[in-house]
Every structure is written in structure tokens, then in C-alpha cells.
Amino acid sequence: MTRIIKPFLLALLTLCTVLPMKAQTERSEIDDKYKWDLTPVYESDDVWEQKLEDFKTEMRKVSEFKDKLGNSASDLLAYLTFSDKLMKEGYRLYIYASLKSDMDLREMDNLARTKKIREVFISFGQLASFVSPELAAIPDETIQKFLKEEPKLGIHRMDLEDISRMKMHTLSDLEEALMAKTGMITGTAGSAYNVFSNAEMPWENMTLSNGEEIELNRTEFSVIRAAADRADRQNATKVYWDNYLKFEGTYGELLNGNVKVDVFSAKARNYESSLEAALKPNNIPVEVYHSLVENVNKNLPTFHRYLKLKQRMLGVDTLRYSDIYAPTVKGVELKYTYDEAQELILKAFKPLGKEYVNVVEQAFDNRWIDVYPNTGKRSGAYSNGAAYDVHPYILLNYTDSYNEVSTLAHELGHTMHSYYSNKTQPFATANYATFVAEVASTFNEVLLNDMMQKKLKDDDLKLSLLMSMLDGFKGTLFRQTQFAEFELKIHEMAEQGVPLTGQQLTELYGDICRKYYGHDKNVCKVEDNIGIEWAAIPHFYMGFYVYQYSTSFVASQALASKVLAGEKGAKEKYMEFISAGGSDFPIEILKNAGVDMTTSEPFEQAIAAMNDLMDQIEMILDKQ
Structure with a gap:
């Protein structure tokens, strides 16, 4: 339904995993074969500018459909055909602008393009504000009559039938127009956060135990927190998060502003809560969210078992939060060049068949991937496959660690999901819901880990890999649910009229973190300044997105186990899943694949599965 009702919103087009950015190389120094080729989207910036002008002219024609949508099946089809064609071009415009900007956030011309297209979409939202109420006013029996009269409306059946379910959240023409205009300001907090945290926040210097002085930015912190030297880890944890605490008030106001937008939008559209507003459009029961948080809290003893195992392997009397990224097997570090990573991934993906592997090879060979970090490049990793008639694009900041290999496999999961959905579905149903967006990505990680587990023979290497797999459970299932619990509570506080300050957010996050890590049970001591970690999580500006990492992780574990076990029809069902796009509600698509969330x-x-991994580790440790 979102494609019909809110075609101007592009906030969830980018699927991202936030990682540190290494900013030491200029982009011009990197070989072109490791950089995006954007010419399949548009041949040049000048072409983009012309296409934008064409789009602005075309979008004004939407007014021609006003008061006609319910007249006949042919009139409704005419609007939907117009909307699909317009949005297909609009997504393309947005992707070109955002990819160009992410190459170097310092380039103001690139940033200006993204602002231009966002403003154009907001303008279109105002022009098309009549669509939602007009569609909602069409009687259900009339919609069914239209569907019978015009077979070409079939590709829009789910969206059209879904209109009735969402009528109570559809406003009048005037109200929808006002809501559209709010788009000019509602993204301000997220944009300000992105600029400040990625480009303008100052970093503190730190002296390492070997006497070297460094600037402790994201990249350096990610390296040092995973270093073998415990004193360096603890010192870095203090310096890094103390620096964030200096900006606690600023970050607090930014997140508070973002949460207020969510609360306002939910209330304006007659939702009972911000959570319902985020989940109901995709027909996800709020119970799924609450159940995830409850189940994770119920199984914190399993998480604590993992932490105690880490303590045992590190050989420390007291495990601290600053230890959780430390290498557990001394002298062992899995590192792979980008070329080696490609070979590993192609081998790991073989269970999905030759065609799947061939498409991945195209991604490697045809510059679908922007591989290495460069000065000014956006941090992290993501896949964007919203350009329907063009292949997806992947952003990486590859630095040779096994985690980077896993990240590449992860983003290729997104890419293949988009590729097959776009290839199989018409544009109207190609865009899959965010609830299933992380399933294919984490599924690929399972395939990679399974292949690596069989490949490695040395016990220490196996231990390192098994702990890396456990770290996946920690980072995706438990950590993302920890984020989800925090996000839910801050929205509930705001809905109750409690003003959110940086200090309150830090206290709340710290309490939740201490609960998850068993601080009061002496499982893992959480340093005092860890409470500010919320300020470093950009996903809190994405409206209840993070829980889907956890639910997708759970679903992917189940799907991958079926494929790897050679269960009859499992591979075919999985390929149907990544080809389904948005042709049904996400819960139903997963059920068809064999998982009931x-x-x-x-x-x-x-x-x-997590306990089984820990059993394997303990067996090796006991043998040693």
C-alpha cells in the first residue's frame, strides 16, 4: 500500500549496516574496478539534471487524476500506471544522487542533488495528497468490481484490498496536504545527526601503550577495541565514550526531535502508538515486537553463557564491556584480501545454485560494488536496489578482516533479494517490506560461516570462527533487541509526555545495557560511560527498524538450516522468497518459505543453534 499512498517517501530505500570508516585514501588513488559505475543509472550529472526537470514537469500531471480515481476501473488503472512510471524514474533520480553523495560527503554539489530530489518528492507529496483520501473513499465492493472488470489491475490487488484495512489512518484532503508539507522539516533531526556524526564531530587524541599517539575516531576505536592489549582497550573505551558525553545534550536534542516526529505522525494518523504506526502498514502485529523483546529477556542466561565463555577464553578475572570485541584466540586472526573474499563467497553460495552464483559474479565483475574506504566516503556498508531497471549497488569500506568478508556476504544478500524481486515482480510489487529486508542478508552469513567451519581444520582457527559466529548472535539477536527495547521505551516516554534529554537517554540506555550484560550478576561489568553509546547508533533515526535485524536473523537461521540440510524443496522455497518482493504481507511470505514468525x-x-555453537567451543577448550 505504501507505493500507492505514500510514493514520495524514500526513507527506507537504503538498507544499511553501520561500520567504521577508514579515511586515509583519496578516491582518485583507488582503481576504477573497485568503484561504482553509475552510468547504467545516468550517464552524467547533466543527464540527471535534465531528468529531474522532466520529472518535475511530469509529476504535475497528477492533478489531472483528482476526483477521478473512483469513477471507473480504467481511470483507476490510468492513475496507477502513471504513478508506477513516475516513481520508477523518481527512485532512479534519488539513487543516483545519494550514491554520488556517499562517495564523498564533503562534495557540496553531490549533497545538493540529494536535497533537490528530496524537496521534489515532498512537493509531489503535496500535489498527490488527494490520492489517499480519494482511494479510501472508494467502497470495498467497488474495488472488487474494478478488479473483476480490469485484469491489469491485478498487480495492484494487494494494495487495493489493503486500503480498507488502513482507512482509519487515512486523513482528509486538507489534512493529507498538511502532512505532506511536514516532510519539509521531519527529516531535519536525522540529517543533522548524519552531518554532525559523520563529518563534523571532533575526536580526542589517545596515547597507546607503545607510546604512539593517535586520533581516536571511529576507525581507530573499532581497531583498538578489538586489540589484544587490554590496557589500550580500556583506555580507548574511556576516551572515546567520554568524548561522546561532551555532546550528550546535542545528541539528546537530535534524538528527541526525531522521536517527537514519530509521535506526532502516529497521533495525527490515529494510531494507538508510534510502534503501531511503524508496524501496521506492513500488517505486522505489535505482538511480534513485544514477543521478541520478551523472548530475548527470557533467554539472557544463554547470552550470559556466551559472555562467561568469552571471559574463560580471554583468561580475565572480570569481563568488562571493553573486552567484548577482544580477540579470544591469541595469535589467530582471520584476514582475507578482497579477491580472496570473493572466492570464499562464491564457494559458500553454491548451495543456492549456479544461476545465483553467476549473478554474484556479475556484481563482482561489473562494478556494482564500491569496495574500499576513501576520505569523505560515507561510513558503513549498505545495498540499494530500488532502481528497478538497473542492478543494485553495494557500498563497502573493506579492510581485509573476516568480519568484512561477512559484511560483503551480508550486503550481497540484500542485493540478490532486490535483484530477484525486481526481475520477477512488476514494479508495483517489487519493493519488499523492511520486516523481511534482513533475512536474505543474514541467510548469506550463515552460508558463509557453514562453509568456513567445514574448511578450517586447525582447532584455534575453528575456535576463532565459532566465536565469530557467536559474536553474530550477540551483535544481531541480542544487541539489536537491546536497541529495540531502548527505542520502544523512549517512544513510550515521549507518548506519555516525558521530555527526553541526553542525560535521561544515557541513564536509560545504561540501565538496559547493564541488564543485558549481567552487570549486577557479575557476568560482565559495564563501564559507567557506556550509557552514551545510544548517541552512536544512527538506526534510532529509522523508526523502529532495528528489531527487524533480530527477527530476520531468527528467520534466516531457520531457512538456512533447511537449505544446508538438503531438505527437499528448501532451496526452491528460498528462491521464491527472495523473488516475492512485496507481492504479499511479509509474515505470509515467510510462512510460505517455511517460517512462522x-x-x-x-x-x-x-x-x-547458539547453544550448539557453545557446546562445540567448550569441547575444543576441554580437549586443549
């Missing part, structure tokens, strides 16, 4: 069974299977 409305039950606790997939979660219980994931916890069992």
Missing part, C-alpha cells in the same frame, strides 16, 4: 518456534531454534 508469529510463533516462538523460530526463536527457540536460534537459541538452540
